[in-house]
Amino acid sequence: MVIDGSWGTGKTEFCRKLIALVEGNSEVAPFRPVYIDAFRADHADQPLMTILAAILKLVPEADRPSLIKKAIPALRFGAKTAGKAAIAWLLKQDAVDLGDEWEEAVKNTGETILDKATESLLKDHMKAEQSIHALQDALCGIASIKPIVIFIDELDRCRPDFALSTLEIIKHVFNIKSVKFVLVTNTQQLKAAINHCYGYEVDAQRYLDKFLAFSFRLPAVFQEPNRFNSGSAAQAHFSTWVEDSVYLQHSGIVDEVVLKTINEWINFKQLSLREVETFIRHLEIYQALTNKKGLGTKDQKLYLGYLLLRVYAIYCVCFFPSLAQSILIGRYSPKDIADSLGRIALIEPNKNWNYGSNLLIVLLVTDAPDCPPTFAHKDEQSKKDWDRELYSSIGSWASGIAEYEERIRAIQRVLHTISLTTNGSI
Numbered sequence: 001m002v003i004d005g006s007w008g009t010g011k012t013e014f015c016r017k018l019i020a021l022v023e024g025n026s027e028v029a030p031f032r033p034v035y036i037d038a039f040r041a042d043h044a045d046q047p048l049m050t051i052l053a054a055i056l057k058l059v060p061e062a063d064r065p066s067l068i069k070k071a072i073p074a075l076r077f078g079a080k081t082a083g084k085a086a087i088a089w090l091l092k093q094d095a096v097d098l099g100d101e102w103e104e105a106v107k108n109t110g111e112t113i114l115d116k117a118t119e120s121l122l123k124d125h126m127k128a129e130q131s132i133h134a135l136q137d138a139l140c141g142i143a144s145i146k147p148i149v150i151f152i153d154e155l156d157r158c159r160p161d162f163a164l165s166t167l168e169i170i171k172h173v174f175n176i177k178s179v180k181f182v183l184v185t186n187t188q189q190l191k192a193a194i195n196h197c198y199g200y201e202v203d204a205q206r207y208l209d210k211f212l213a214f215s216f217r218l219p220a221v222f223q224e225p226n227r228f229n230s231g232s233a234a235q236a237h238f239s240t241w242v243e244d245s246v247y248l249q250h251s252g253i254v255d256e257v258v259l260k261t262i263n264e265w266i267n268f269k270q271l272s273l274r275e276v277e278t279f280i281r282h283l284e285i286y287q288a289l290t291n292k293k294g295l296g297t298k299d300q301k302l303y304l305g306y307l308l309l310r311v312y313a314i315y316c317v318c319f320f321p322s323l324a325q326s327i328l329i330g331r332y333s334p335k336d337i338a339d340s341l342g343r344i345a346l347i348e349p350n351k352n353w354n355y356g357s358n359l360l361i362v363l364l365v366t367d368a369p370d371c372p373p374t375f376a377h378k379d380e381q382s383k384k385d386w387d388r389e390l391y392s393s394i395g396s397w398a399s400g401i402a403e404y405e406e407r408i409r410a411i412q413r414v415l416h417t418i419s420l421t422t423n424g425s426i
Contacts, residue, residue, distance in 0.1 A: 001180075001181075001182055001183070001212060001213055001214035001215060001216070002182070002183040002184075002185060002187060002212050002214075002215045002216075003015065003182060003183070003184045003185075003216065003217075003218065004185065004186065004187045004215055004216065004217045005186060005217055005218050006186055006188075006272060007156075007186060007272070007274070008272035008273060008274025008275055009218055009220075009272050009273060009274075010218055010233075010237075010272075010273045010274075011153070011184045011185075011218060012153055012154070012184060013273075014184075014218055015035070015151050015153055015182075015184045016035070018033075018151075019033045019035055019151065030146075030147070031146060031147040031148065031149045031180075032058055032146050032147070032148050032149070033148075033149050033150075033151060034054045034055060034057070034058065034148060034149070034150045034151065035054070035151050035153065036050060036051065036054050036150065036151065036152045036153065037153050037154050038050070038152050038153065038154050038155045038157075038158050038162075038163070038166060039153075039154035039155075039157040039158055040154075042157075042158045042159055042162050045162060047162065047165050047166040047169045048169050048173060050166075051150065051152075051166075051169065051170075051174065052067075052071050054150065055067075055139070055142070055148065055150070056068070058142065058148065059142060066138070067135075067138050067139075067142070070134045070135045070138045071135055132172075132173055135173070136173070136174075136175075136176050139174070139176050139179060140176055140177065140178070140179075143176065143177070143178035143179050144178065147178040147179070147180065148178065148179050148180070149180045149181075149182060150174075150179070150180070150181050150182070151181075151182045151184055152166065152170075152181060152182070152183050152184065152185075153184040153185075154184070154185070155183055155184075155185045155190065156185040156186040156187075156189035156190050156193075157189075158193075160192075160193035160194075160196040160197050161197060163190060163193045164193060164194065164197055167211050170211065171210065171211055183212075187208065187215070190204075190208065191204035191205060191208065192204075194207050194208070218233075219233065220232065220233055220234075221233060222235075222236040222237075232263075232266060232267060233273065234266050234270075234271050234272065234273055234275075234276050235263045235266050235267065237273050237276050237277075238262065238263065238266060238276045238279075238280065239259075241276070241277065241280045242254065242259075242280065245280065245284060247283075247284040247287045247288055247292075248280070248283060248284060248287065248295070250297055251287055251292065251295040251296060251297060252295045252296030252297065252302050252307045253283060253295050253307075253311065255304065255307065257304060257308075257355055257356050258304075258307060258308065258311060258356060260354075260355070260356060261308065261311070261354070261355075261356025261357055261360075262279075262311065262315075264354055264356070264357055265315060265341075265357075268341075268342040269319055271319075275318070275319070278318055279314070279315065279318045279319075282314045282317060282318055282418060283295065283311070283314055285418065286310070286314055286414065286417060286418055289417055289418070289420075290417060294310060294414070294417070295307065295310060295311070303393055303394050303395050304359070304392075304393045304394075305359060305363055305390070305393035305394035305407075306394060306410055308356050308359060308360055308363075308393075309360070309363065309364075309407060309410045309411055309414075310410065310411075310414050312360055312364075312411065313327075313410075313411040313414035313415055313418075314414065314418060315340075316340065316411075316415075317415065317418055317419075319340075320336075320340045323336050323337070323340055324415055327408065327411055327412065327415065328412055328415045328416070330408070333370075334364065334365040334368040334370060334371055334372060334375070335365075335372050337360075337361075337364050337365055338361060338365050338372070338375060341357045341360060341361060342357070343357065343358075343361050343365075343375075344374060345374040345375060346358075346361060346362070346365075346366055346374065346375045346376065346377070346378070346382075347361075348382060348385060349385050349386060349388075349389050359389060359393055361375060362386050362389070362390065363390070363393075363394070363407050364407060364408075366386070367403070367404045367407075368404060369404070394407075
């Protein structure tokens, strides 16, 4: 079967924890797990050898020579096939640097060698069939003690030919009772590999169906135990990481508005678990570089507006690098800022609904000299209401050009700090 999911959705983490759970309860576990990182074995170009080497770890040391002896003929066949194919390819090339007589001699010799190679290949193939059956019998004996489940991870990162060769080996050599495979992979990438090798006229899904009996995706929704409410797995991952972070757990980021704002961004961008980790890692780095001043502490709390500006700067570094660079050199568009926040118009102050992003819109878009019409104050009352919010969030009634430029500089200082181009004084 396959555990399917995009890159960064936690497939490897799930796989490793499942194996650890089984190994921690080995006496009652219904199977013996084997883990293979296919990407690390890609360079060897021998998927059969990779899988057998992993299975050997389950075999008592005294019994290993017997299994190796039965595996060698099958492995040798694969190596000889590749070697003979290379010789054939070389002999078929034009001998452009040789004279006519030499070229004719090479061609004649090449045909003779190819004939011999073909004959030898047929004999090897017959022997290999016998060897594979002997190998399968040996593996059946190993699996009769307790079923074996082989987890093959990172297949979607491998070269297309290696990935498909692995699938074929699984299908034809390891079609054995009590030996099962779990592919931990992104099936979209696997289908792209199939089309790369066989052309886009091949139905990649139907090709995969030959190998896969069952498929499931890791859930994007997380439900806490004994609670009816559910939320994004990425948001839950973010909360857990912040609680465990020695850099962030006592910082200003734990402010309720800031946490709600970041969770809104996670949902808006549909961040994967890995992308959430990237974001938090950058927050931690910034906090470390600024000696715990950057995001504030519980004892030394920043104005909310400046805290949001700094967190937004790091959000841009991680997920809108082009916008971050544009802000850094002062050639950005306020609309691009609004787009990064998922906003299409100014919303009136409402602390119960996406307050942080709306506040950033006023700080960075509404007060911009070239503010788009949809983000301008609709009337004088709207301006008064937001001015009141600005005063409480940045400590100023001012909303002029000088004040706006200071907000941009606050972001630029963070961008300089995180890129290690200055000491990023706060």
